[in-house]
Every structure is written in structure tokens, then in C-alpha cells.
Amino acid sequence: MHVIVFSPLLTPRIKYIFNFIFKDILKAEVEFTGNREYFLQSEHAKISYAEQPIGDELFFRNTKLLLSNKVEELKIKTTTFGDYTVPFPVEDSTLPFDVFAASFFMLSRYEEYLYKEKSEGNFEAKNSFQYKWKVLKRPIIDEWALILKNMLIKKHPSFKFFQKKFFHQPTINFTLKPDIPTGFFRKTKFIFSSVFNKKQRFISTILEDLTGLGTNPEELINSLEKLKTQPIYFINFIEDAKNRLNYVYSSLVLKDKTVGLLRPCTADYEKSSLLKADLTKLKQTQNSSVNLISQQLEVLQLPSCYLHLLSVGISSDYSMGYANQTGFRAGTCTPFSWYDLQLEKVTSLNVKSYAISDTAIQYQSAGDATTMINDFIDAVKLVDGHFYSSWQLKSLSENAKFKKLKAIFDEMLKST
Template sequence: MKLLIYTPHITSRIEYTTALLFGTIGGLTVQCTKDKAAFINTTHCFKINYTAAPVCSLELWIQPHGLLEQEDIAQQQILVTQWKGMPVFFGTNGHLPFDLLAASFYLVSRYEEYLPNQQDAYGRYAHTNSLAYQHNFLQAPLVNQWVAATIAMLQQQQPLIRIPKPDFKFLPTYDIDIAYCYLHKPLIQNIGGFIKDLFTGRINKVLERAGVLLMGMKDPFVNYDFMDAMHEICNLHPVYFFLLAQKRKAYDKNISPNNKYMQQLIRWLHKKYITGIHPSWQSNNSHAVVQQEISLLQSITGKPVTHSRQHYIKMNLPETYSQLLQAGIQHDYSMGYGSINGFRASVATPFYWFNLAANMATPLLIHPFCYMEANSFFEQHYTAETAAKELQYYHDITKATGGTLITIFHNHFLTEQKEWQDWREMYRLFILNNFPRVKKYH
């Protein structure tokens, strides 16, 4: 169904925002026009008037705030109020009490991250800076909710025109930061680990390491068959991201990407699923290192590498995304926080990155995640039981808006080691309880 939008100023920001809100999220065919007469005389479609005053009776009038007509980046005056039980800002006097387009653009473009801000201990944009955190809507896909409420208003104006509800999707993703706990590591590293565990009294780890290395027991981090079984049973299509740092340094602790067993694992998973690069901590400010890691993954799989997620969610705008685009990445999955769960861009739908520095849309498709188990455990200090409720909440609120739920798990959280058994079971039950089984599970 068509949506006609009247605006005297068709800017790159307006074109981008209207396409995202009403096309990608709303499922409508969107057209912007400067022709006032054509707008007034057009019938049999939804109409939004994005100007300073009403122009006809059968329209939804959204009065512009002005942000989408600007080309620069400047500090914005923001006052958060309420509309239909939802927080809103950039208040104006239209049929909506705020500029939906400008507010959505501000959130999705991550406008606030281009402004001076405080970084966290890892040199990342601190979530405490964000409008969503400060006004308690970080846990909501607010843009999707705004769009749903706006489309309902359009539907009330023209009840004979039906709009299908968007379909909910679930995309499980995995970061393979440490592919093996003990196997395929240098001898000196295993000896050092053995001594450290011995002197710190972790006898269970001493015995576990010995069992794997000397007695052929299964490495506890090798849980790929468990994940694979869940995907098969529920017909899920995950994405795996591999850390391929050439040097073991700082937060880059995977085994060597040149190890034949590491490469065999990547090839095995690549046969069934999408695989992507997990750019190392060391690569963050080096295009050459990013390109080296991408080229290595490409040589292992024999296919172009187009999917990526930053290790430790270490990213800065616009530098990180510009670097990925230059390296041939088409899909990025880093839009979320590595310090708290929630909707960093306040949206639960993949969207194209708008580069504010260049004031233009780009072909890089951003897949926002809202839940990472490491945030639940390390940052929010949740038990597996509390984390299960949190994950279910994100499932339910995303499903209600017809968005895409993207989760992050790590293979070393899904082990059968005693300290992680509850987390493995939490994830297993979440998958089996929420997604239709296409195969029997025993």
C-alpha cells in the first residue's frame, strides 16, 4: 500500500528516514513529493503532510522540528514528554505532538554519538551518555513502537485500506572468541595454565585440562554440536563470527587462526551457516589489520566476507563503519552495547547506516542486537534464572512490534562445566519454548 509524503524540502535525511520508518518497518511503498496540488488531489492512499501547517482534510500532519533540513551536526535541545504511554521528544504541534521523523532519525543515526561524549573503560561510547538510558527507554524498541502507533492513526483515517503486520524474526548469533579451552593451544600456554590452576587451588580445572589433553576427553568449549542441534530442531539460521587475530594480545585470546583445527572448525560451520569476521581489538584503528583478518577468513572459506561484528563491541562512529565499508563488509552486527543489554539505536529492525559526517545514507546494513549473555553475567550480574526472564522479555517486546530479535551467545557460555550448566540450560529452554520444532527432540 502506498504512502505519499508531502514536504517542500526533500533532503537526504528525509528520504532516508521516511523509507526506514514507513517502508522498512511499516511495510508501505513510500513516495515523497514537493507538489502540493498533487498531494491534495491524490486519493486511495495514506498521506502524511510534513510541513508547518495542514494542507487538506485527509492527511496525518507532522510538523517538522527542523533537524532533517539541516546538514551539520549540532547539540540539540531535547525535552522528553509522553505520548500514548511512550516517551517522545522534539515536540511540535501536528496531529502527533512531536516530530516522529526527526526523533527517529536522531536515535537511529546515533546522532548523540557524533557529539562530544564520555567513553567507558574500554574506550567505547558509554551507554550512560545516551538519551535512551537517561530517560529509561533503553529496553524498548521505541522507534518500532512509534511507527506502529502512527500507522494505526493512518488506518483510522482510512479503515478500508489494510496494512499487514510485520513478521517477527529471530536471528541467533555467536561470537567465537575462544574456540577451544585446552586443545590446539601452544604447549607453553597449557603448561602455564596448569601451573596457575594448581597454585590457585582450582583442582577441578587441573583435572579437566589433564583429562582433555591426556585422556581424550571432550574439550569443554566444543559445543558446536549442541548449538547445531538447536538450529536443526527449530529451523534456525544463525551467524557465527570468528576472532582471527594473528597475535594473542590484550583481549584477543583465540588460538592461532593458522591452526588447522581452527580452520577446520570454520569450514565445517561455513558449510551450513553464515560466517563473518570478528575484528580483533588490535584491528580497531588499523584498516590494514582489519583487511588482513578478512582476507584470512576469505582464504579459509573460499567465499567473500561480508558480515562482521566488532570484538568487545569496540566501535566509534563514523570511523569504524567507514573502515568496514572500505573492507567490503555489507552487514554489521555491532549495534548494541557491550556494557548493558537494550536497544542502542532504539530500533529492532535492520537498517542502513546513515553517515552523519558525510550526511548521506550508505549501503552498510546494520543488524542491531539487544541481548548478549555476557552483559547479563559480567555487567548486570544476573543469575541464569534472572537472565532467562530478561531474554524472554526482549523476545516478547520485539515480537510485539514485528521486529527482529538478535541475540549474542559465546560457545564458552554454553559448556557443560559446572559453573555454566545453568546458562546452557537457560538458552536451550529459551530456544525450545519459543520457536516451533520441526524435528523431534530427545
């Protein structure tokens, strides 16, 4: 048995969000039809998304968002559902709001497209509707999916869903230090030019080591070998316009690890040519076919950022989150395919959303941060979702400055 969905108009948006909720989150097969007779005669579990019900199926009244193919300003009305606010209220429907339009609105980051047209600033958590509706801290789409699952089971007790399990994976990022050239003259020229090259940042890494704030990547990464789930390491490179640096020895610490590209948060860096250059470096450090995965912290500009990733062949991204705020930016704890609202199509870029980062919790007490993270983990476990967290490698060191963050990280691992 599978779910058959009837809609008089089957738009790309409708197919996208129904597939995400039923196939990706709930692990059920979905069939779409616009044929009323075929729908009525079907013996499968039935859902209609229309203006009026057809029979005794689970009926959800539609709103215009999923019927449109434009990105335009919306006058979003809200209602209450349980203990929180929800958008797109409807009447005489299985739920008092259009759960599919609400899910699409969050997952597609619809509001970020509109924000980009009105402001040149970065989109922050406080600008989001989820923040205003007080649902940012919840994987709300997955919670709604669980409600739909229970409704289907109640109406069709024999309906079976495929099993899924809770999954946790931390992502850890750092700047890979280059190998210092061998030979007196080459080494002298390298160090001399580094002193006067502010962009290169090599000397700053040396100063960190001298002051005790530096980290030993090999030592730290080896200490993480004991984790049940191995982290993904995202690395960036010291700027090197003349391409004089190499990473033969420094990259050995990443052998047999899952490694991706960490992209600096500057507008210029989003250019495809620069992405290609760093992907080439990444391939050289790995000495094999590279994992086409990436992460950008602090600033995520949509849709330009994701379009650049697609242009260079990156297939998976871990940037969906807020650097200075915890929560579920896209409203979900399930990986999803990015939907391009400009072209109105599903893309090949798979997005994993992180719920917390060390920069977002750095000013909280260890107790408060640990309690909050445990609440996130419990919420994700409830819906058998994926919990991603983002950390700087130095935050996991034994340095006194990072003692609190290291303790929080260790407590998080105990809960997963």
C-alpha cells in the same frame, strides 16, 4: 494505494527516516513530493511534514533536526507521551512530538557523534538519552511506527500493508583454534614460539582445555543443528603476524554454516589493512566466497568502525548493541541501512541490532534474566520485528561455570 509525503524541503534525512519507518518497518510504499497542488489532488494516503497543514491529511509539525545537514549540539526539550518521555515536543500536530526527528536521532546514533567530540571514552548505555528517557528496553521506533500504522488505517480503512513476521536469530562467537603443524621440528618450533608469544593466545586455549574450561566447538555446534533458525557464527583468529597458522581442519566444523568475522575490540584493529587480512583468512577457512558480515563486541566506535567496514566491502554488521547492558541501542528491532552523518547519505551497510548478550546478563539470576528476555521477545513480536541475541560459544557448553547461561539460552529458544 501508497503513502504520499509532502514536505516543502525534502532533505536526505527526511527521505531516510520516512523510508525506514514506512518501507522497512511497516512494509508500505512511499512517495515524496514538494508540490502542494500535486499533493492535494492525489488520492493516496497523505502525510505532511511541515510547519502548517495543507488540507485534512495527517499533519506532523516539523522541527529543525531533519531540515539540517550538520551535526551540532542540540538543546533537546522533552514532553510526556503515554508512560514515557519523548524528545522534540511540538504543538498543533497529530502527535505531541516530532516522531520522525526523534526516530532519526536514535537510529543515526546522533548523540554518539557528539560524544566522540567531547570524550575519548567508550559510549555506554548510561550515556544515552534512551536510558535517561527510560525507553532503552523498548523497540521504541517500531512501536511509534505501529501507532502511525493505526492512524493511517483509521483515516484510510482500505489501506493495505504488506505482511511481515517475527524473526529470531542468535549470533554465536568464538576464537577458531589453528591446526597444529605436522612434523616434529615444525610442531616443536610452533609450540615453543607460542609459549613466549603472549599475543598469540594459543597456549591459553590449551590451558582452558586442560582445566576443563575449554569447549569442543564441533560438539557444541552440532548440538545447535536442531534449532529452528540456524545461528550465525562469528569467528576471530589467534594473532599471527608471520602468518604461520592455518585452519584447514579446525574450520571443517563450520562447513555449510553462515560465518562472519568477529573483530577484537582494539582501536588498532579498526585499520582496514588488518580487516582485509582477517577477511582473507575467513575466505580460506570457508574455501568459497565468504559472507561479508561482521560483529564487534564490547566497543563500537562510530563512525570510524563502520567506515572501516565499508572500506573493505563488508555489507552487513551485527555490532549495534551494548555488551554490558540489554536494550535496543538504535531504538529499533528492524534491520536498517546505516546513515553516515558526516556525508549525509545512506550507506550500503545493513545493521542488525542485538538486544541482549550473555555478558550483559551473566550476573543476573536465571529467573530474572529469563523474565527480562521474554519481555523483550514479546515486545519484538508485537511489532513483528527481528530479535537478535549475542552469545559466546563457551556459554552454551555443559561446563558447570556456564550452566546458568546455557539454561537461559535454552529457555529463550522455547519462547521464540
